[in-house]
Amino acid sequence: MATYLIRRLISFCLTLVGASVLIFVMLEILPGDPALTMLGVDAPESAVAALRADLGLDRPAPERYLDWIAGLARGEMGLSFTYQVPVAELFAERLELTVPLAFAAMALASLLAIGAGLYAASRHNRAGDWGVMTASQLGLAIPNFWLGILLIVLFALVLGWTKAGGFPGWEAGIGPALGALVLPVVALAITLASILTRVVRSATLEVLREDFVRTARAKGLGRGRTLRRHVLRNAMIPVVTVMGLLFADAMAGTIVIENVFSLPGMGKLIFGAISNRDLIVVKNAVLLLAALVIVVNFAVDLLYALIDPRVRIRD
Amino acid sequence: MWRHRAFMVGTGLSGLMAGAALLSLFWTPHSPTQIVVRARFKPPSWEHWLGTDQFGRDILSMLMAGAQTSILVGLIAVSLGLGLGVALGLLAAARRGWIEEAVMRLNDLTFAFPVVLLAILITAGWGPGISNAILALAIINVPIFARLSRGAALTIWAREFVLAARAAGKGPVRITAEHVLPNIANVIVVQATISFAIAILAEAALSYLGVGSQPPDPSWGRMLAESQNHLFRSPVLALWPGMAIVLSVLGLNLMGDGLRDLLDPRLGRRGRA
Numbered sequence: 001m002a003t004y005l006i007r008r009l010i011s012f013c014l015t016l017v018g019a020s021v022l023i024f025v026m027l028e029i030l031p032g033d034p035a036l037t038m039l040g041v042d043a044p045e046s047a048v049a050a051l052r053a054d055l056g057l058d059r060p061a062p063e064r065y066l067d068w069i070a071g072l073a074r075g076e077m078g079l080s081f082t083y084q085v086p087v088a089e090l091f092a093e094r095l096e097l098t099v100p101l102a103f104a105a106m107a108l109a110s111l112l113a114i115g116a117g118l119y120a121a122s123r124h125n126r127a128g129d130w131g132v133m134t135a136s137q138l139g140l141a142i143p144n145f146w147l148g149i150l151l152i153v154l155f156a157l158v159l160g161w162t163k164a165g166g167f168p169g170w171e172a173g174i175g176p177a178l179g180a181l182v183l184p185v186v187a188l189a190i191t192l193a194s195i196l197t198r199v200v201r202s203a204t205l206e207v208l209r210e211d212f213v214r215t216a217r218a219k220g221l222g223r224g225r226t227l228r229r230h231v232l233r234n235a236m237i238p239v240v241t242v243m244g245l246l247f248a249d250a251m252a253g254t255i256v257i258e259n260v261f262s263l264p265g266m267g268k269l270i271f272g273a274i275s276n277r278d279l280i281v282v283k284n285a286v287l288l289l290a291a292l293v294i295v296v297n298f299a300v301d302l303l304y305a306l307i308d309p310r311v312r313i314r315d
Numbered sequence: 316m317w318r319h320r321a322f323m324v325g326t327g328l329s330g331l332m333a334g335a336a337l338l339s340l341f342w343t344p345h346s347p348t349q350i351v352v353r354a355r356f357k358p359p360s361w362e363h364w365l366g367t368d369q370f371g372r373d374i375l376s377m378l379m380a381g382a383q384t385s386i387l388v389g390l391i392a393v394s395l396g397l398g399l400g401v402a403l404g405l406l407a408a409a410r411r412g413w414i415e416e417a418v419m420r421l422n423d424l425t426f427a428f429p430v431v432l433l434a435i436l437i438t439a440g441w442g443p444g445i446s447n448a449i450l451a452l453a454i455i456n457v458p459i460f461a462r463l464s465r466g467a468a469l470t471i472w473a474r475e476f477v478l479a480a481r482a483a484g485k486g487p488v489r490i491t492a493e494h495v496l497p498n499i500a501n502v503i504v505v506q507a508t509i510s511f512a513i514a515i516l517a518e519a520a521l522s523y524l525g526v527g528s529q530p531p532d533p534s535w536g537r538m539l540a541e542s543q544n545h546l547f548r549s550p551v552l553a554l555w556p557g558m559a560i561v562l563s564v565l566g567l568n569l570m571g572d573g574l575r576d577l578l579d580p581r582l583g584r585r586g587r588a
Contacts, residue, residue: 011423018424023436031440141564143516145523146557149543153550164546245426252429256520260543271524274439282439290427297426 004305012298019290024065027283033057038081038277068283077284082276087284090269097167098265099292101181102254105188106247112193114239117200118227124205132197139194144253148187148260155183165261184261188253192246199242203235210234237308244300248293255289322573328566332559336382345373347380348531356549365555368538369545374552378559380533384445385563388528389514392449393507396456401503403457404464405495408472409487418465422458430455430517434526443526451521452514463506467499501578508571512564519560535560 028034035052036043052058056067071077077087120132156164162183168176207213208231216226255267262268266285273281339347344364351371359366365374407415434451441447471477471494480490521527522536530537535556542552 014420015423015427018420019427022424022428026436027440037440137565137568138561140568141512141516141561143519143523143557143560145520146539146553146560149539149546149553150557153546153553157546157550248426248429252431255431255435256524259524270435271526274435274443274526277439279439282435286432286436289432293427293429 005302008298008301012294012301015294016291019294020069020287021065023283023287023290024061024068027279028064029061034279038279040277072284072287078280080273080281081278082273082281083278087281090281091266091285091288094264094266094269095288096170097263098254098258098267101184101188101257101263101265102247102250104181104185105192105253106243106250108185108189109192109196109246109250110243112189113196113200114232116193117197117239118204118232120197120201121204121208122223122227129201132201136194136197139190139197142191144187144191145256145260147190148184148257151183151187152261165263167261167263180261180263184257184263187260188250188257191253192250195246195249196239196242200235200239203238204231207231207234233307237304240300240303240307244297247296251289251293319573321569322577325566325569325571325573328562329570330566332382332563332566333386335379336386339376339379339383343373343376343379345376347372347376347533356545366549366551368552369541369549374555377533377538378535378555381535381538381556381559382563384522384528384532384534385515385518385560388445388449388452388518389511392452392514393456393510395449395453396510397460397503397507399453400457400460401464404461404466405468405491407461407465408468408495409491415465418458418461422462425455425458428455431520431524434517434521438526443529445528445532448518448521448527452517456510456514459510460503460506463502464499467502468495471495471498501574505571505575505578508567508574512567512571515560515563515567519556 031037033048033052035048035055035057039048039051056064059067075088077091079085080087080090083090116132116136120129123129123132152164155161162179165180167180170177213226213230216230217223221229254265255270257263258265258267259271266289270282270285272278273285349372351367354363354367354371355369357363357367357371363373363375365378367373368377403418407418430451433455434448437447437451438444468491477490477494480494485493518527518534519536519539522534523540525537525540527536528534538556539553542549542556545552
């Protein structure tokens with residue numbers, strides 16, 4: 001167990017470092033002069049020079065990278081170039097929307113997928129199985145942002161049940177705030193659920209063929225209880241892994257969906273920052289989102305050891 | 316039996332998309348870019364089969380030309396990712412050691428970077444554009460193909476006929492070219508189909524967000540973004556490009572599933588079980 005944890009921890013730290021190096025190289029080294037990127041090619045030379053000095057771009061790249069990381073360790077990400085506010089403050093507001101959105105979508109997708117996947121497996125090669133697989137094949141092909149637009153057309157334009165987008169903020173009360181998130185969460189969850197349903201189904205089918213399932217049924221355990229007590233728990237092992245990997249998709253989907261529903265989250269902030277060439281916001285925002293994905297996957301690795309005792313013993 | 320039918324449907328849909336794109340190279344019912352102010356928001360008619368948009372452009376012509384963009388992006392991105400990825404994967408399998416370790420660590424890294432995030436990085440550094448979207452998609456595909464081909468190649472390297480080839484004095488390059496590559500080609504073809512479908516979805520998303528193909532190049536994603544400004548006036552504008560995306564992606568996915576069954580019966584049985 002200890003070896004497993006230490007190995008996971010080392011790979012977790014390496015991935016974080018790798019992600020930050022990749023971001024730094026992609027934004028500050030490969031494109032050339034960041035000051036020129038931020039001000040545009042036709043900016044006066046004096047302004048570019050001033051910004052270069054201001055950002056400390058005259059120093060060597062490794063030093064700048066280490067400075068960035070040291071700042072992050074102290075919780076400082078610098079000032080936004082366009083808003084002139086600490087980037088950390090900007091993020092804190094946006095994350096209040098983005099993080100719940102991504103997790104809610106994952107939660108809904110997992111519920112849908114486990115239900116549909118178990119159902120399909122228990123109806124293997126019959127009409128129910130065929131129906132679930134067809135629906136998931138379709139769900140895989142539907143872009144989440146198009147689904148979002150369709151939901152807006154149906155529920156906001158035709159039925160008039162909700163607004164077409166926007167977010168009143170958590171201070172407007174939990175009801176209105178959650179209400180504004182229902183359609184975005186559904187739009188995000190359908191794609192994720194389509195992928196996960198297939199994993200749940202095939203993992204369940206795999207376990208259903210195991211000897212211990214036959215034993216359980218033979219000793220008189222009911223169909224439903226066998227599924228819940230023996231099959232589900234064993235089938236969850238690959239499912240949880242894929243859930244961790246899907247979290248990256250959930251995060252990316254959130255960034256897109258926020259633009260569909262005009263939700264003031266990280267996605268909106270990032271695309272605003274791209275058009276304003278606010279590299280400081282982009283750099284830290286991308287690292288934050290990537291770090292979130294890495295942390296979730298690390299947590300999944302730990303969870304894995306909890307669900308499956310074999311992982312603990314093997315290492 | 317159903318699988319076979321799904322494969323036919325998939326091939327049919329993919330063919331339709333490719334056909335529309337090819338045809339649009341020579342002919343579209345109208346110009347996909349020409350603005351006709353008096354023909355704005357026209358409903359479907361004999362003149363304009365799917366109607367016109369907010370600039371009076373013919374929707375069907377735009378969809379056909381948009382297929383070109385999708386195919387172009389998918390084809391270049393997947394080819395680049397496949398070429399580099401398979402080369403790395405084969406090298407890792409043949410050489411093992413630190414090369415293999417480096418390839419696998421790189422692979423670990425990319426799971427934290429969904430293509431949208433990578434495209435954001437590239438766009439922020441170099442500005443938006445179709446070539447940067449292609450670059451992001453190609454980069455994302457490298458580790459996918461590297462991991463896949465390494466795994467498949469390792470099982471081939473462990474087979475007796477490879478041992479025989481080595482005993483006969485063949486070097487690693489010849490063994491890779493003559494024995495390993497032909498035996499893993501089927502897995503790669505299947506993945507290429509799936510990657511193509513994912514690339515079409517991603518290109519649409521990036522263009523929707525304004526960091527993919529730029530006006531006036533026709534693109535399904537940007538058609539959707541523009542349609543959203545006119546949802547009250549003409550909600551059907553949001554319908555057609557979305558359907559085009561769904562049918563193309565569905566077609567490629569079904570074709571990929573079918574190919575998996577045809578090329579690798581062993582894998583297919585497991586997938587079906």
